Amino acid sequence: MWDVLKAHQAQAPRIVDLFEDGGRSEAFSITADGLYFDYAKTDITEACWEDLVRLAEQAEVAKWRDSMFAGEKINVTEDRAVLHTALRNLDGGPVEVDGEDVMPGVKEVLAKMGDFAEAVRSGEFKGQGGKITDVVNIGIGGSDLGPVMATIALKPYADGPRTHFISNVDGADLADTLDGLDPATTLVLVASKTFTTQETMMNATSVRDWMAKSVSDPAAQFAAISTNLEATAAFGIPAERVFGFEDWVGGRYSMWGPIGLSIMLAIGTNDFNDFLRGAQAMDQHFVTADLSQNMPIALALVGIWHHQIHGHATRAVLPYEQRLLRFPAYLQQMEMESNGKSVTRDGKEVSQTVGPIVWGEPGTNGQHAFYQLIHQGKQVVPCEFMVGAEGHEPELAHHHKAILANCLAQSEALLLGRSYEVAKERMAAAGHEGEALEAHAMQRVFAGNRPSTTLVYQKLTPFVLGQIVALYEHRVFVEGVILGINSYDQWGVELGKELANKLLPAVEVDADLSEVHPATSAIISKINALR
Ligand SMILES: O=P(O)(O)OC[C@H]1O[C@](O)(CO)[C@@H](O)[C@@H]1O
Numbered sequence: 169m170w171d172v173l174k175a176h177q178a179q180a181p182r183i184v185d186l187f188e189d190g191g192r193s194e195a196f197s198i199t200a201d202g203l204y205f206d207y208a209k210t211d212i213t214e215a216c217w218e219d220l221v222r223l224a225e226q227a228e229v230a231k232w233r234d235s236m237f238a239g240e241k242i243n244v245t246e247d248r249a250v251l252h253t254a255l256r257n258l259d260g261g262p263v264e265v266d267g268e269d270v271m272p273g274v275k276e277v278l279a280k281m282g283d284f285a286e287a288v289r290s291g292e293f294k295g296q297g298g299k300i301t302d303v304v305n306i307g308i309g310g311s312d313l314g315p316v317m318a319t320i321a322l323k324p325y326a327d328g329p330r331t332h333f334i335s336n337v338d339g340a341d342l343a344d345t346l347d348g349l350d351p352a353t354t355l356v357l358v359a360s361k362t363f364t365t366q367e368t369m370m371n372a373t374s375v376r377d378w379m380a381k382s383v384s385d386p387a388a389q390f391a392a393i394s395t396n397l398e399a400t401a402a403f404g405i406p407a408e409r410v411f412g413f414e415d416w417v418g419g420r421y422s423m424w425g426p427i428g429l430s431i432m433l434a435i436g437t438n439d440f441n442d443f444l445r446g447a448q449a450m451d452q453h454f455v456t457a458d459l460s461q462n463m464p465i466a467l468a469l470v471g472i473w474h475h476q477i478h479g480h481a482t483r484a485v486l487p488y489e490q491r492l493l494r495f496p497a498y499l500q501q502m503e504m505e506s507n508g509k510s511v512t513r514d515g516k517e518v519s520q521t522v523g524p525i526v527w528g529e530p531g532t533n534g535q536h537a538f539y540q541l542i543h544q545g546k547q548v549v550p551c552e553f554m555v556g557a558e559g560h561e562p563e564l565a566h567h568h569k570a571i572l573a574n575c576l577a578q579s580e581a582l583l584l585g586r587s588y589e590v591a592k593e594r595m596a597a598a599g600h601e602g603e604a605l606e607a608h609a610m611q612r613v614f615a616g617n618r619p620s621t622t623l624v625y626q627k628l629t630p631f632v633l634g635q636i637v638a639l640y641e642h643r644v645f646v647e648g649v650i651l652g653i654n655s656y657d658q659w660g661v662e663l664g665k666e667l668a669n670k671l672l673p674a675v676e677v678d679a680d681l682s683e684v685h686p687a688t689s690a691i692i693s694k695i696n697a698l699r
Pocket residue numbers: 308309310311359360361362363364365368419420505658661
C-alpha cells in the first residue's frame with residue numbers, strides 16, 4: 169500500500185484545482201459533536217483517500233483500537249494495558265484488566281479527588297495560615313505538561329486557588345515560581361507516576377524545605393499523585409492525601425485522572441467532569457464512526473500522507489487561541505515521545521520514517537515570527553490551524569473577528585499563493601518599473617499549494633478541550649498502529665537519565681574526571697574554570 173500511496177503522490181494535483189468541481193469541503197471534512205475538521209486544503213484526491221483508508225484497514229486499526237478499549241495489554245514492551253480512556257468512561261460499562269473491572273477503582277479515586285478539591289476550594293481544608301490561595305504542582309513531562317496546558321486553556325473557568333507549576337530541575341524555575349507565594353496558604357502537589365524522577369524529587373524536597381521555614385508541619389500541606397504508594401509514604405505524605413493510579417495510564421495520557429488534580433482545583437469538579445465528558449464523546453466517536461468518517465483516523469491519515477508519503481519533516485500546530493499557548497508543547501510530548509521510535513512493537517526496524525517534528529505557537533503571534541518560512545521557505549510545513557467560533561470576551565468581539573480573519577487568511581494564502589505576474593502587476597501599479605520591478609517582484613511571489621487543515625470548535629470550554637485532546641491522543645495511536653509502533657513506552661528517555669545520575673558526582677568541583685568520557689570531561693573542565 170505504501171507504493172500505491174507513493175504513486176498517488178507522484179501525480180498529486182495542485183490543491184486549488186481540487187476545489188474546481190465544488191463539494192470539496194463537504195467531502196473532505198468531518199463533524200463530530202460540534203467539532204469540525206476540514207482537510208480539504210490538502211492534495212489528497214478521492215482515490216488517494218480511499219487508499220489511505222485501506223492502509224488503516226490493512227494495519228487493522230479497528231482491531232487495535234478495540235483491543236485498547238477492552239483493556240488488552242497492547243503496551244507489549246511493558247506488558248501493560250492502555251486505559252487512559254477508562255479514566256473518562258463516566259457513563260460507560262465495565263472495563264476489565266486481567267479479568268477485573270477497573271471502573272469501581274477509577275470512580276473511587278475520582279470521588280476522592282472531588283472531595284479533596286472541593287474541600288480546598290471551599291476553605292474546609294486549610295493551610296497553616298488559612299484558606300489555600302495557591303496550589304503548586306511539582307511534576308515534569310506527563311505530570312506537568314497536560315495540567316499546565318489545560319489550566320491556561322480553561323482560565324475563564326478557573327474560580328479556585330491560583331495554580332503554579334514547577335517542572336525544571338533548574339532552581340530558577342522553583343525560585344521564580346515560589347517568589348511571592350505564602351507558604352502558609354500554599355498547597356503542594358507532588359505529581360509523579362514513578363515518584364523517582366530526579367527533577368520532581370529534588371524540587372519536592374526543596375519546596376518542603378522552603379515551607380518548613382514558615383510552617384511547623386509542611387507535610388500537612390502536601391498531597392501526592394503517584395502509582396508508587398511506598399515512595400509517597402516514605403516522603404511523608406499521609407495516605408488520605410495520596411491519589412493513586414494504575415500502571416495502565418501512561419504519563420503523557422494521565423491528566424484525566426489524579427494527575428489532573430491541579431486542573432480540578434482550579435476549575436472545580438463540575439467543569440472537570442465536563443472535560444472528561446468531552447474526551448469520552450471523542451472516544452465514542454473514535455469507536456463507532458466508520459473508518460473513512462472517523463476524525464482521529466482522518467487526522468492520522470493526513471499526518472501519514474504529509475510525513476511518510478510526502479516526506480515533509482515537520483508539522484506546525486497553530487491554534488488561533490491564545491489560551492492554547494502550551495498546546496503545541498503538550499503535543500510534542502504526546503506525539504514525539506509516543507511515536508519517535510525506530511523499531512516496531514516486535515523489535516524490527518520501522519519501514520517508514522517516523523515523527524514528524526511537531527511544533528507551533530498561537531496565531532497571530534507566530535505570523536510575526538516564523539510564518540515567513542512557512543509561506544516562502546523551500547521546505548513545506550503542513551499546518552494544522554485551530555480556531556473557535558467564539559471567544560470568552562463578548563466585550564472584545566471585534567478582537568475575535570480579527571483572530572478568525574487572520575486564521576482563515578493564512579490557510580487561504582498558503583493554498584493560493586501569489587504568482588510572479590500578479591506580484592509584478594501590483595508593484596507596477598504602485599509605481600515601480602524597470603529591472604528593480606522584475607527583481608523585487610520575485611521577492612513577493614508565494615508558491616502556494618501548501619497544505620493545511622483547520623479544526624473549528626464552538627468555544628474553548630472544558631468539554632471542547634476534552635474532545636480536542638482525546639482527538640490528538642487517538643490520532644497518535646492510529647499513526648503508531650499504522651507504523652507498527654508501540655506508542656505507549658518511552659525507552660528513548662532512559663539513556664540520558666542514567667547518564668545524568670552518573671554525571672552528578674562528576675560536576676562537583678575537584679571531582680575525579682578520569683572515568684568520564686573525554687568528550688564530556690573537556691566541557692566539565694571549562695565549566696570548572698568558570699566557577
Ligand atoms: O511522572 P513521572 O514518573 O515523574 O515521569 C515524568 C515523565 O518522565 C518520562 O518518563 C520521560 O522522561 C515521561 O514519560 C513522564 O511523563
